[in-house]
Amino acid sequence: MASADPSRVARLNADYARAIDDDRLEDWPGFFSESCLYTITSADNHREGLPAGLMYADSNGMLRDRVSALREANIYERQTYRHLIGLPAILGEKDGGTLTETPFLIVRIMRDGRMDLFATGRYLDALVEKAGVLKFRERIVVCDSSRIDTLLAIPL
C-alpha cells in the first residue's frame, strides 16, 4: 500500500511540524481525518493503560476548538515551538490504516528568548488516505516525561 511509504509519512510529519512551528495553527486540524483521535499523554500513563490526556480530541471539531480557544480565549505568553521529527517506523496495517511510530523533540522558545527542551517522545499514529492525501486518523502523543513546564498551550 502506497501510504506505507516512509517518505510519504516523513513528508506529512514535516508539513505538520511546519504548520505548528510557523504559527499556522488553523492548518493543524486539516492534517487529521474528520473522525479522529488526538491525545497527549505520558509514557507512564500509556504503559499503565490510563486513558486521560493533557489534550483529548475525539473529533476534528475538537481540534478546531483547541485552536480557536488558543486564539480567542486562553492567556499564555507568546511562545513558539521548533519540532525535530525523526524518521517514521512503519509498524503495520490495522482497520485499513497504516500504523507508524515516529520520535520527536520539541524546543519551546519564549518571548524573552529563553529556549527549553520542552518535550520529547513518540507519535503513535494511524494514517489513512483520503482523496490521495495522507491524514491522521489517530495521533497519540506519548511524551517521555510526565512533567510539563508551566503550561502546554500549543499542540505538540
Added chain:
Amino acid sequence: MSASDLARVWPDATLTRVPYWLYQDEANYHAELRRIFEGPTWSFVCLEVDLPHPGDFRTTFVGELPVIVVRGHDGSIRAFENRCAHRGALISLDDHGTAKHFQCVYHAWTYDLEGNLTGIAFEKGSQGRGGMPPEFSKAAHGPRKLRTAVVHGLVFASLCPDAPSIEAYLGEEILGRVARVLRRPIRVLGRFVQALPNNWKLYVENVKDTYHASLLHAFFGTFRITRLTQGGGVLVSPDGGHHASYTIDRAEDRSSTAYRDQGIRSEHQDYRLADPSLLDSVEEFGDDIRLQILTVFPGFVLQQIQNCLAVRQVLPKGTGAMELHWTYFGFADDTPEMSRRRLRQLNLVGPAGYVSMEDGCVGGFVSRGAAAAENEVSVVNMGGEGTESAETRATEASVRGFWKAYRRYMDH
C-alpha cells in the same frame, strides 16, 4: 541587622495586605517546611485506590520530606520517611511498586513495610572482624514515621504527633464537601506533573481565589461554566485554612450582562465551539452544584468541574518553584459513555486545560512582577477584611483565610 531583616514582619493588624517577601525569603521558606508541612497539619499523599494490595507502595513528599506510603500486611496504610537510617540515602527509588520489604541500595540495610529497620548487611562483620557494635539497637534507628489517615479514599499523612485527628482538622463542613464528591470507589484516569515557576503559596492563593476564576479564564466565562453572577459561594473553615467554593446552576443567571457591561475580556459573544460535546455534562451528585473547588491546608485540592474530577497535590520546591501533581479520576462504575465524557471534559483542566492553563503561568507573572517588591504589599480586600463563608464569590475571604491559618502556624 540589615534593613530587609527589619522589614520581616507582617505589615499591619490585617489580612488584607500581604508582603511580597513571604514568597521570596529563604529563611521563611525553611520555616514553612518545619512549621507547616512538617508541623501539626495533614498533607495528602496518595489515593487509597493507589495501594490496593498489601505491599503496594508509592513514594511522594510532605513538603520537601520524601516519604514512602505503603499498605502493610495487615491492610492498613502507613507512611515513613524515605531516608535510610544509616547514611540518609533514599530507601526507594521507584514512584510506585509492590514490595515485601525495602532495601537501601547503598549498603543494603533493610526495612519492613512499617518502616522498621530489620536488617543490616554484615551486622556481625566478616570472619569475626568488623560489623556493628553489639549494643547497636536497630529498634532505636529508623526513618521517621508519619501518622496516616484515610478519608473517603484520600490518604493524608502528618509528621507531627500533636496534629489533631484528620476529622477534627478538616471539620464537619469540609468533610461533608469531600464526601459529596467521593461517594463511590475511584478509578484513576491519568497522572501528570506540572512544574510551576512560583512560590507554592501563590498557587494555593490562586486556587482559593474565587474572584479571578471567570475574569482570568475567558473559557469559563464564555461558556458560563462559572460566572460571578451565577449562584454560589465560598465556605471557609473556622481556622481559615480550608475552603470549598461552589457554583450552582440557576437559569436566571444566564441572561446577565454584567460582564459585557464592564467590558471584561472573558466574555466573547461570538465564540462558539465547533464540537460542543466537550460541555455535555450531566448532574451526577444530585445537588445542582456544577463546580466545587476544595482546598485542605496547606497543599491539597479536590476539584469537581462538571464531571471532570481531579486531586492536586502542591509540592514546594524552593522559594520560587513548585510542582503540582495532578491525578485525574472517575468512578469504578462509570459507564463507557461517562468515561468518555470525563476524558473530554479533562480538556478543561491540567497543564493544557482550557480553564486552568492560565493558573500555570499567573503565579510566574506575580513572581516576576513583584521581583523587586519584597517590602511592598499585595491587596486582598475584596469582600472586606473577614474570612467568613459568603454567599458570593466576588470576595477574597478564602485567600484571607489562608493567611489567617498561615500566620498562626508561622507565628508571624
